[in-house]
Structures are given as structure tokens and as C-alpha cells.
Amino acid sequence: MIITDVWFGIIAIFMIITIIHCDTYHDCGASCKCFLKVTGARRAFCNGYYIPKLPVSVLKIEIRNSNLTDIGHFALVNLTLHSVYELVFSGNSIRHIHQEAFVNLTCLTVLTINNETSLNVEVLKQALTKVSLKSLKTLRLTNNNWQYLPNDMFDSFKNTKIQKVYLTGNQFSSINGSAFRFFTLCERLFLEENQLTKIYFWKMQRLKRLGLERNRLAKVPNFCSLHDSLFPRLERLSLSYNNIGNIDKTSFICLPKLKDLHLKGISIVQLQNNIFSSLNKLEYINLEMINTLKRIEDFAFNSTSIKKILMQHCKFRFDIVERFNPVTIFKCCPNVNYVNLGINYLPKIPNILYSMFIPLDNLETLKLYSTNLVNLPRNLLNNLRNLRELNLHDNSIHTLDHSSEIFGNMTTLKFLDLSSNLISIMNKTSLQSTILNSLEQINLGANPFSCTCDQKWFLEWIKQTKVKIVGYPYRYKCRYPNKLEGQYLKDYNPTDNICKPWNQLYTMAIVLSLFGISILVIIIFIWICQNNIKNSVYLLRVVYSHRQGHFTLDDRLNYEYDAFVVYCDADRKWVHNVFLKRMESEEGIKLCIHQRDFDIGKNITGNIDKYLEKSWKVVVVMSNDFAKSEWCQWEVDIVQERRRRQGKDAFLLIMLKTIDSKHMTSPLRTLLESTPHVSFQTGVGEDMFWRAAARSLQKQLGLPPVAVL
Structure with missing residues (x-):
């Protein structure tokens, strides 16, 4: 019962409001209709061949498309009893208006003569001489196809209070401003849609709009x-x-109070320096010049008063830096808060675009629609701390991956238009939370959305956000995959079961991780075991050479020793206690050691020559101490002769300790580069070293001997 009463109450209130605000038509004679309100008639629309008697409450009369040809002396007598404040003649066939026709309309405020192409301007001029000037404030003489305006057209308007004059839509080719010399209180003068090629103005002290x-x-x-x-x-x-x-800069020098300047559709090729600098009050400029502007000089916008710049539809090539200077174009107009550069060609080079807008600290509205933008430069909007509206409609932006760098910490943005771009996915990182929380309205319509699980966050955000999403749901449709093309985004409902299966990317990530770990292990293994690897390679070469050998094992019986050992005194302990013991005791290889086997009393060089001849091979034990010893270097020079005669197989080079580069001599480097060597290392790989060393001393020499140097 309570609910029913509430509904009746709502309906009653609605009906009362409707009655108060709705107008109704009533007949006011055979050729007129009165536009009535509950308080009485207000307007009358007539289309007959005469003006009938109308209700006293009619205040506005429009006579349109009638057969009225002559407004005689008494044609308007029925209106004299009224307080008619507006009288309109439009689209009739009027040819004559009596000179006394308007004389008694003392309350007339607005007089309109529109589209009366049969009415001669001289006839109207005579009728206006008797019009009451007591209340007349607006005069509209529009679309009458007049060829000229008599200089004395308004000579009878002395002491007039007229504030608005409309002479639009005629055929005037020239006007002498002296025709308006008595309009001393006129604030608005409209001479639009004529054919003016010349105009000479008269001083009008109070004119505000032209x-x-x-x-x-x-x-x-x-x-x-x-x-x-x-x-x-x-x-x-x-x-x-x-x-x-x-x-040029002199064009507007005598307009000290000018605030709004409209230059839309003119044909200038170049905006020169300082053309607006004389207009100290200028706030609004409309430069919507269609495809004619080719050059903007560095300081064309040199004005601290300018607040709004409209340059849409110019198709200006901002992407050609020879046509403008991106650093200076807005440098001298720091108070601009509105810029519209829609339907131009903006640069794709981020630095140029960034340079253009960085001086505009006070910018509140920026419109860059249809400008061929593909990406927004990073940090583009960081400086625009007051930006409230950003329009990027109809570009080629496909991602907002770097939105945090593009928008920074902006919290002032209220209106964002990204419609008709190439954005397919909106996820949590597309727009940072500070931007989303500040927005009041966002337009993402007509983008090619992918209806995949990546869209899940956006669909959930739409359901809970308070931001107005312009055009949703009808302009938000799926483009991918093909089977969902054309479906409304709102009808796509991905569930957790669908969107959280095992992702193939996880498999790929695991495989790549394992592969990376394997590579790392191999690298570490090679680094740690590089000596063992070298020794293994050396052993393989020895085994291979054995299989390819040309001498029988009995040829070794021609030598007293299996090998002559060259080493420095600092390495004697390892040679005697380790190497000698292992080779002779365990491998049965007889070595010549100078401290044990040389003849006592003979000079050292003689001993070396003698025992080298008795030895089948030469073992060189190398270390830093070996490289620093001049005596050892001399021995290397001697044994090099053996290498020249019998080849590299006559040597076993053992790297006991790695030689520092600063101690590496030229003979040693030559020997190491031309002859394989094994490295000694305790622990893992030590057995490989002994096997390689033993097999090397047991292998046959190649036949015939080959010199490698």
C-alpha cells in the first residue's frame, strides 16, 4: 500500500511539472497559431495574407512563408494594442512596407526582416525612418539578397539604443562604415556571409563583437x-x-581589448614572428586553416596573454622540423591552457614532441587526435601538472606499456580519450592506479580488443569503477580471436578455470632456465677442469700417434735413457720426489737427471750435449721460476735444436705451475705455441696427467723426422 502511494505521488509530481513546462498550440484565427503556456499566450505564428487580431498576451509575432506582399499603413494596426517586443518577417513575398507601418509599435525590441528577397532595400530604408526607437535594441536584416547597403540606411537612428545589428547573408561587395555612425551604443555587428571585398569602418566606441x-x-x-x-x-x-x-605584426595593432580572434579557413602560408604580440588582452586564437599553412616562424606565438590555441585541421607537417622550431614554438606563450592540434602530422621522434610541450606548464586541455601518433614519448606529460583533458582519438597507439613514464605521477587528469586507436589489451599495468583514480571519464571505444584472458582485469575493472566509460558497451567489441569478432566485450566472461591453466610460457621458462643452468654448469666445469681437459686431449693425441707409429718398440733400445729432464732448481723437489719416482718406479721409464747422472768433473755444456744424445726424448718442466732462470732459458735454446731435428713428438712439455705473462719469454712462448703440453694438477685429474705423461714417453717418433719451425 505504501509503495502504491509513493508511485501515485511520483506520477502526480511529474504531471504537474509537465503542465508547468509544456507549451500547447491554440488557434488564433484562420492563419495563425498561438504558442501558449499556462500563464497565457506568448508567441504567434502566422502565414496568411494579413495579420489578424491576436490575444493581448502575444508578445512575439512571426510571419513566415505567407502570401503577404504589402504591409500597408494599417497592416499592423491589430498589434498596437499589444506590448509586442519582437516582430519577425521571414520567407514571405513582401514587396512594399508603408512608411508608417511600424510607427505605433512602441515596445518593439527586436525587428527581423529575413529572407525577403523581393523587398527592395530602399523601400525598407523609408519604412525604418518611422520605426519607434524607444525600445529597439536588435535589428536583423538577413538573407535578403541585397546588393548594396545605402550609406544613409540608418540616418533616422539618431539617439538609438540599438546594441545588436545583423546584416548577414546578403550580397554586399563593399560597405562604408559611415552607415553605422549613429549606432553609438552598438556592441555587436555581424556582416557575415556576404561578398565583401572592401570595407571602410567608422569609429564605434562600444563595439565588442565584429x-x-x-x-x-x-x-x-x-x-x-x-x-x-x-x-x-x-x-x-x-x-x-x-x-x-x-x-603580419601590424594587422591587429589597433585592437587593444581584443580577446578572441578567429582566423579559421583563411589561406595564409606562413605565421610570422610577433603577429599577436601587440594584442595584450588576446586569450583565444582559432587558426584552423585547411591545408595552406606551410611555415611557422620561431616566435609566431609570442604573447603571454594567449590561453587557447586552436590549430586543428591544418594538416601542418610538425614532423618536418624545417617548417617550425619545436623548442621555441610555444616557448613565449607560457600561460596557454588549451591546445588543439588535431588532424595535423605530429613528429614520430619523441624528443621533438617532448620539446614542443615542455614550456606549457599551465596546460589543462591537450587535443592530439588524428595526428598519426604511434607512441607517446616517455616523460611527455610529466611537466603538465595541471592537465585535465587529453584527447588522443584516432591515432595508431597500440600499447600503453610505458604509461608510468609517460604520465608520471599525474593526478589532475579527468578526461582521457584513447578511442579509435590500435589498443588490443588493457591490463593492470596499462594505466597506473594514480591515473585511474583521478579520472572522471575515459573513452576507449572502437579499439580492436582481444577477447582473451589478458582482458580479464579490464572487464573486472569496468564492473567496479566509478569512472564514466564513454560509449560502453556498444563501441567496445572483440576483434580477436576470429571466432569472437564483432561480439560485445561485455559478453565475454573469462573465468578463473579458463584463464589459469598450465601456461605454455611456464614450460618454456622452465626449459630455458634448465638450459641456462646447464650451460652455466658446463662453463664452470670447463673453467675448473680446463687443465684436465687439456691433458685428456693430449692423451688422445698420444694414443692416436701410437696407433699411427712407424717404429717398433725395439727402436728405443738404441738410447740409454728414455728422456732427458730439463728443470730449474726451485722445482727439484717435485722432479726428484714425485716425477722421477712415478716414472721410473711405476712406469719403468728411465730418466736422465743432471744432478744424478752427469759425469763428475766435466763441464755442464759437455754433459748436456752428451746425455741429450743418449736420451730418446726431452722432458721440460716449466714454472714461473723456470721462466725467470737464465740458465733454464739457455737449456731451452739448446733443446730447441732437438725439436727442429725430430719434431714436436720428441718433447714432453709439463706445465708444473702456470707462467705469468710478465715472465713469459719469447722462446718459451714459441715452444708452447708450437708444441702441445700437459698441466700437472693434484686431486681430480691427477691420474689423467700421469697416464698422458707416461704414454707420451712411450710413443714412437714419427718417420721421417719433421721440423715444424
């Missing part, structure tokens, strides 16, 4: 008198869609 758009002016008119400005209070000027081909 409309000259859609004419044929070839240059900016002169706004200067001999001593000062013709329009000292002019705030808005429109020169849009004229044939103006040049603007």
Missing part, C-alpha cells in the same frame, strides 16, 4: 583611425573563411 567571416576579403581591414583605434573596446573578431593571404 563578425566578418565568409566574405571575400583579401587582407585584414584597417582598424586604425588617424590617432587611435576605431574599435577601442572590440573583444571578439572573426575573419574566418575569407581570402586573406597574409598577416
Whole structure:
């Protein structure tokens, strides 16, 4: 019962509001209809051949598309009893208006003569001489196809209170401003959509708005008198869609109060330096020039008062730095808070784009739609601390992966338009939380969304966010995969079961990790066991050489010793106690050691020559001490002769301790580079060393001997 009463109450309130606000039509005679409100009639629309008597409450009368041809002396007598404040004649066939027709309309505030192409301007001029000027404030003489405006058209308007004059849509080719000399209180003058090629202004002290758009002016008119400005209070000027081909810094010097300047659709090729610098109050510039602008000089926007710059549809090549300077273009207008560069060609080089906007600290609105952007430069918006609206509609942006670097810590952004780009995935990292929390409205419509599990976060965010998502759900459709193309994004509902199977990427990651670990282990193994590996390679070569040998084992019986050992005194302990013991006691290899086997009393060189001849091979035990010993180096020079005669197989080189590069001599380097060697190492690999050493001393010499140097 309570619910029913509430509904009745709501319906009653709705009906009351409807009655109060809705207008209804009522007949006001055979050819008129009155537009009524509950308080009484307000408007009358007539289309007959005469004006009937209307209700007293009618305040506005429009006579449209009628057969009325003559407004005689008494044609408007039925209106004299009314407080008619607006009278409109539009699209009729009026040819004549009596000179006394308007004389008794003392409350008339707005007079409109529109689309009366059969009415001669001279006839209207005579009728206006008797119009009551007591209340008249707006005069509209539009679309009447008049070829000229008489200079004395408004001579009867002395002491007039007219504030607005509309002369749009006629065929004037020139106007002498003296026609408006009595409009001393006029604030708005509109001469749009004529064919003006010349205009000479008269001083109008209070004029604030001047409309000259859609004419044929070839240059900016002169706004200067001999001593000062013709329009000292002019705030808005429109020169849009004229044939103006040049603007320089003198074009607007006599407009000290100008705030809004509209230059849309003009044909200038170059924006020169300082063309707006004389306009100290200028705040708004519309430079929407379609495909004619080719060059912007460095300081064209040199004005600290400018707040809004509109340059959309220019198709200007900002991607060609020869046509403008990205560093200076906005440098001298730091107070700009609105920039529209839509439908131009912005640079793809991040540094150039960044340089353009960095001076605009106070920017609140930035529109870069249809500018061929592929990526936004990192740190582009970091400096724009007051930015509230960013429009990137209809570009080729495909990812927001670096959004944290693009937007920084911005918290002021309220409106973001990324519609009609190439964004397929929106995930948690696409836009950082600070941006999402500050937004009031976002538009991502008409992007080629992928309906995959990667979209799951975005779908959940849509359900819980308070941000207005423009165009959702109808402009948000799947593009991929093919089987879901055209489906609304809202109808795609990925579940946890679907979106959390074993990911093949995990398998790939594990395989790659194992492969990496294996490579690392191999590298470490090679590093640790490099000597053992060398020794193994050496042993394999020895075994191979044995199999390829040309002498029988009995040939060794021609030598008293299996090997002559060359070593330094510092390594004697290892040679005597380790090497000699192992080779002779365990392997049966007889070695010649100078401290044991040399003849006593004979000189050392003689002993070396004698026992080298008695030895089948030469063993050289190398170390840092060996490399530092001059005597050992001399021995190396001697045994090199054996190597030249019998080849590298006549040697067993043992690296007992690695030789530092600073101790490496040229003969030793030559010997090591041309002859394989084995390295001694205790622990793992030691047995490999002994096997390689023993087999080397047991192998046959190649036949015939080959010198390798």
C-alpha cells in the first residue's frame, strides 16, 4: 500500500511539472497559431495574407512563408494594442512596407526582416525612418539578397539604443562604415556571409563583437583611425573563411581589448614572428586553416596573454622540423591552457614532441587526435601538472606499456580519450592506479580488443569503477580471436578455470632456465677442469700417434735413457720426489737427471750435449721460476735444436705451475705455441696427467723426422 502511494505521488509530481513546462498550440484565427503556456499566450505564428487580431498576451509575432506582399499603413494596426517586443518577417513575398507601418509599435525590441528577397532595400530604408526607437535594441536584416547597403540606411537612428545589428547573408561587395555612425551604443555587428571585398569602418566606441567571416576579403581591414583605434573596446573578431593571404605584426595593432580572434579557413602560408604580440588582452586564437599553412616562424606565438590555441585541421607537417622550431614554438606563450592540434602530422621522434610541450606548464586541455601518433614519448606529460583533458582519438597507439613514464605521477587528469586507436589489451599495468583514480571519464571505444584472458582485469575493472566509460558497451567489441569478432566485450566472461591453466610460457621458462643452468654448469666445469681437459686431449693425441707409429718398440733400445729432464732448481723437489719416482718406479721409464747422472768433473755444456744424445726424448718442466732462470732459458735454446731435428713428438712439455705473462719469454712462448703440453694438477685429474705423461714417453717418433719451425 505504501509503495502504491509513493508511485501515485511520483506520477502526480511529474504531471504537474509537465503542465508547468509544456507549451500547447491554440488557434488564433484562420492563419495563425498561438504558442501558449499556462500563464497565457506568448508567441504567434502566422502565414496568411494579413495579420489578424491576436490575444493581448502575444508578445512575439512571426510571419513566415505567407502570401503577404504589402504591409500597408494599417497592416499592423491589430498589434498596437499589444506590448509586442519582437516582430519577425521571414520567407514571405513582401514587396512594399508603408512608411508608417511600424510607427505605433512602441515596445518593439527586436525587428527581423529575413529572407525577403523581393523587398527592395530602399523601400525598407523609408519604412525604418518611422520605426519607434524607444525600445529597439536588435535589428536583423538577413538573407535578403541585397546588393548594396545605402550609406544613409540608418540616418533616422539618431539617439538609438540599438546594441545588436545583423546584416548577414546578403550580397554586399563593399560597405562604408559611415552607415553605422549613429549606432553609438552598438556592441555587436555581424556582416557575415556576404561578398565583401572592401570595407571602410567608422569609429564605434562600444563595439565588442565584429563578425566578418565568409566574405571575400583579401587582407585584414584597417582598424586604425588617424590617432587611435576605431574599435577601442572590440573583444571578439572573426575573419574566418575569407581570402586573406597574409598577416603580419601590424594587422591587429589597433585592437587593444581584443580577446578572441578567429582566423579559421583563411589561406595564409606562413605565421610570422610577433603577429599577436601587440594584442595584450588576446586569450583565444582559432587558426584552423585547411591545408595552406606551410611555415611557422620561431616566435609566431609570442604573447603571454594567449590561453587557447586552436590549430586543428591544418594538416601542418610538425614532423618536418624545417617548417617550425619545436623548442621555441610555444616557448613565449607560457600561460596557454588549451591546445588543439588535431588532424595535423605530429613528429614520430619523441624528443621533438617532448620539446614542443615542455614550456606549457599551465596546460589543462591537450587535443592530439588524428595526428598519426604511434607512441607517446616517455616523460611527455610529466611537466603538465595541471592537465585535465587529453584527447588522443584516432591515432595508431597500440600499447600503453610505458604509461608510468609517460604520465608520471599525474593526478589532475579527468578526461582521457584513447578511442579509435590500435589498443588490443588493457591490463593492470596499462594505466597506473594514480591515473585511474583521478579520472572522471575515459573513452576507449572502437579499439580492436582481444577477447582473451589478458582482458580479464579490464572487464573486472569496468564492473567496479566509478569512472564514466564513454560509449560502453556498444563501441567496445572483440576483434580477436576470429571466432569472437564483432561480439560485445561485455559478453565475454573469462573465468578463473579458463584463464589459469598450465601456461605454455611456464614450460618454456622452465626449459630455458634448465638450459641456462646447464650451460652455466658446463662453463664452470670447463673453467675448473680446463687443465684436465687439456691433458685428456693430449692423451688422445698420444694414443692416436701410437696407433699411427712407424717404429717398433725395439727402436728405443738404441738410447740409454728414455728422456732427458730439463728443470730449474726451485722445482727439484717435485722432479726428484714425485716425477722421477712415478716414472721410473711405476712406469719403468728411465730418466736422465743432471744432478744424478752427469759425469763428475766435466763441464755442464759437455754433459748436456752428451746425455741429450743418449736420451730418446726431452722432458721440460716449466714454472714461473723456470721462466725467470737464465740458465733454464739457455737449456731451452739448446733443446730447441732437438725439436727442429725430430719434431714436436720428441718433447714432453709439463706445465708444473702456470707462467705469468710478465715472465713469459719469447722462446718459451714459441715452444708452447708450437708444441702441445700437459698441466700437472693434484686431486681430480691427477691420474689423467700421469697416464698422458707416461704414454707420451712411450710413443714412437714419427718417420721421417719433421721440423715444424
